[in-house]
Amino acid sequence: MLLDIAYEQSIETLAEKIxxxxxxxxxxxxxxxxxxxxxxxxxxxxxxxxxxxxxxxLMAAAxxxxxxxxxxxxxxxxxxxxxxxxxxxxxxxxxxxxQLFEGDIRSGWTALLGMxxxxxxxxxxxxxxAPIVFKGEVLGVIAGFIRGDLSKMSAVWxxxxxxxxxxxxxNSRAFSEIQRLKSQLEIQxxxxxxxxxxxxxxxxxxxxxxxxxxxxxxxxxxxxxxxSVLILGETGTGKELVAHEIHRRSPRSKATMVxxxxxxxxxxxxxxxxxxxxxxxxxxxxKERVGRFEAAENGxxxxxxxxxxxxxxxGKLLRVLQEKRxxxxxxxxxxxxxxxxxxxxxxxxxxxxxxxxxxxxxxxxINVFPVHVPPLRERKDxxxxxxxxxxxxxxxxxxxxxxxxxxxxITKLQEYEWPGNVRELRSVVERAVILARGGALDFDVxxxxxxxxxxxxxxxxxxxxxxPEFLTQAELDRRERENLLAILKxxxxxxxxxxxxxxxxxxxxxxxxxxxxxxxxxxxx
Numbered sequence: 001m002l003l004d005i006a007y008e009q010s011i012e013t014l015a016e017k018i019x020x021x022x023x024x025x026x027x028x029x030x031x032x033x034x035x036x037x038x039x040x041x042x043x044x045x046x047x048x049x050x051x052x053x054x055x056x057x058l059m060a061a062a063x064x065x066x067x068x069x070x071x072x073x074x075x076x077x078x079x080x081x082x083x084x085x086x087x088x089x090x091x092x093x094x095x096x097x098x099q100l101f102e103g104d105i106r107s108g109w110t111a112l113l114g115m116x117x118x119x120x121x122x123x124x125x126x127x128x129x130a131p132i133v134f135k136g137e138v139l140g141v142i143a144g145f146i147r148g149d150l151s152k153m154s155a156v157w158x159x160x161x162x163x164x165x166x167x168x169x170x171n172s173r174a175f176s177e178i179q180r181l182k183s184q185l186e187i188q189x190x191x192x193x194x195x196x197x198x199x200x201x202x203x204x205x206x207x208x209x210x211x212x213x214x215x216x217x218x219x220x221x222x223x224x225x226x227x228s229v230l231i232l233g234e235t236g237t238g239k240e241l242v243a244h245e246i247h248r249r250s251p252r253s254k255a256t257m258v259x260x261x262x263x264x265x266x267x268x269x270x271x272x273x274x275x276x277x278x279x280x281x282x283x284x285x286x287k288e289r290v291g292r293f294e295a296a297e298n299g300x301x302x303x304x305x306x307x308x309x310x311x312x313x314x315g316k317l318l319r320v321l322q323e324k325r326x327x328x329x330x331x332x333x334x335x336x337x338x339x340x341x342x343x344x345x346x347x348x349x350x351x352x353x354x355x356x357x358x359x360x361x362x363x364x365x366i367n368v369f370p371v372h373v374p375p376l377r378e379r380k381d382x383x384x385x386x387x388x389x390x391x392x393x394x395x396x397x398x399x400x401x402x403x404x405x406x407x408x409x410i411t412k413l414q415e416y417e418w419p420g421n422v423r424e425l426r427s428v429v430e431r432a433v434i435l436a437r438g439g440a441l442d443f444d445v446x447x448x449x450x451x452x453x454x455x456x457x458x459x460x461x462x463x464x465x466x467x468p469e470f471l472t473q474a475e476l477d478r479r480e481r482e483n484l485l486a487i488l489k490x491x492x493x494x495x496x497x498x499x500x501x502x503x504x505x506x507x508x509x510x511x512x513x514x515x516x517x518x519x520x521x522x523x524x525x
Contacts, residue, residue, distance in 0.1 A: 010172065011176060018165060019060045029145075032059065033059050037049070037051075043055075054084065055083050058080035063145065066123065091129070098129070099130075100128050100158075102126045128150065133166045134166035134169065135170075139169050142162055207379060228340070228366050231371045232370055233375070237373040238373060242371060247300040255300070256299045257300040259304055274291050274293055275320075277328050297339065303344070304344050305346075307345030377417045391405055400434065404440045412445060413425070413428075429443070480519070484501075484519060
């Protein structure tokens with residue numbers, strides 16, 4: 001049995017194997033492991049456990065009943081806890097020495113566990129409690145309940161078994177930790193790849209507008225704190241980029257920022273996705289999985305599209321945010337969530353709360369510090385820098401010749417309203433880089449229509465009367481000629497090349513030469 005348990009990789013399976021295969025003279029066996037205090041408010045030993053930091057957790061129990069009536073109520077209860085130093089088992093953990101007892105074994109701690117009646121029915125006369133030790137550290141206690149008397153070798157055998165179990169437990173814990181770290185690194189690697197893709201799609205916090213400077217000032221205020229942040233803005237404005245910047249400037253920057261797309265999680269997988277699961281927890285759980293909370297330990301959890309989270313899932317999320325603790329699916333062990341929460345949404349959560357579509361308590365929990373990201377149409381001063389940045393990214397990613405970004409092209413971008421915001425701008429620039437083939441960029445965006453005079457402001461009656469209802473061909477030709485001469489004068493009659501008239505007009509040089517010939521304008525080049 002000792003050789004068999006030495007290679008067991010699961011702590012739970014290891015504990016079950018020990019209690020079910022231990023040899024006589026023990027009639028009943030328990031395995032208690034030292035772990036953090038997790039049930040202190042409901043624990044009957046609370047008043048006897050002043051520190052309430054660490055205690056003994058009952059992991060497994062088994063035996064051969066002589067009455068056929070089963071075990072005591074608390075004998076095999078996985079929720080059972082014992083303070084270090086409490087009773088025979090607690091003393092074994094605290095002193096790291098084997099504890100033996102014969103005679104009237106009914107005591108305060110057995111009574112609190114509901115075991116006294118059971119002890120009498122099973123005619124238990126002796127208890128042996130051996131510390132589970134590895135390299136001088138007490139990991140837990142293995143306790144044997146015996147109907148007969150103890151032998152002279154009981155203490156020796158108990159110590160030997162405790163040491164062997166300690167080595168097996170340490171090996172199992174090391175394997176579990178390796179698997180946990182491996183799983184966590186795999187998930188974090190996936191998130192980092194997603195971050196790289198998003199970074200390419202949004203660039204960095206690039207721009208010079210007053211709106212962007214305001215966002216940066218808000219980031220500087222909230223980043224050093226632990227406050228929850230809710231980022232608001234239309235789709236494609238770069239809310240995730242703001243979240244990354246908050247994380248990067250925070251004390252948690254050395255850990256990972258993990259993104260969760262709340263709108264894309266199926267109801268039946270919500271708990272597994274957020275909190276993880278153990279192997280065999282449900283059909284298809286062929287191996288254990290680290291949840292998003294665990295992957296973001298000591299870092300930041302970014303709840304993207306949090307406004308689209310179904311109402312029945314919001315309560316589960318709120319519980320973890322309030323209590324900062326959770327359990328994996330299929331596991332009773334409580335884990336602590338040391339993460340910072342940043343949410344993002346394009347919805348009006350205040351309105352959704354009023355309509356009963358979003359929990360008010362969750363809204364206040366995540367909306368401690370709101371940050372509004374304005375749409376691109378409200379920060380057009382940033383378009384030149386963003387366009388130039390996206391040109392650089394596109395040239396590198398697509399591996400094509402670098403095109404020229406002209407003033408006419410920038411003007412065309414600034415006249416567009418950008419319903420898709422920065423994400424649309426990135427797509428438009430990349431498409432133009434491909435088509436340019438190293439020449440001047442020509443962006444495929446709708447041209448802003450000429451607005452009627454009344455929509456541009458109040459004008460006088462004389463001005464209104466001066467605006468013709470339509471233009472004749474002769475008037476159109478005259479205006480086009482005047483425009484061509486003005487731009488030729490501006491460029492000192494330079495037609496081709498950077499800052500030439502063709503580039504400023506946003507047309508090919510051959511097209512401009514054709515227009516000049518049609519207008520009877522002779523080039524001075």
